[in-house]
Amino acid sequence: MEVFLDQFQDLKHFELKEIKSITAKSDDNKVTREGGSGKVYSGVAFKRLNLISNSGQGNPKFVKEIFMLSRTHDDLISCVGFCSEDDEKVVVYEYEYHGSLDCHLNNMSVMLMQCLKIYFVVARGLCYLHGSKETHQRxxxxxxxxxxxxMDENWNAKVSDMRL
Structure with missing residues (x-):
């Protein structure tokens, strides 16, 4: 497993103690959002994979997630690093400054052209994921x-939470 992860030299290899120092503190002020697949902390998004020890699915799922998200595509959230120590498997994603689109849907200042741009970006990202030509994996x-x-700092949309 570690030999396979060596091919991801562009990604930061986080130590478990680094991640625990950020996430293990019970300071709820650091958590900006929480979803089914992980917590987002101010400045960094971490996803701790739920590994079922008896299934043998943990390592392949972890490697597949890193493999797919380390391939840069402008319309998808990117993996910037990971931690694989002991039984812990954590994927670190880029942090998107404006959070998720659902927080901005009732904002009347969002113009029709911005909405169309978001729809186009999402469609293009899904086309990339669903088509196997570029990724060699559907x-x-x-x-x-x-x-x-x-939404990033420039209000550009990115598709996230592929649940690979």
């Missing part, structure tokens, strides 16, 4: 919703 998102569309 991934069906299965959970597309406004809370899984993240």
């Amino acid at each position: 991934v069906i998102h299965r959970d597309i919703k406004s809370s899984n569309i993240l």
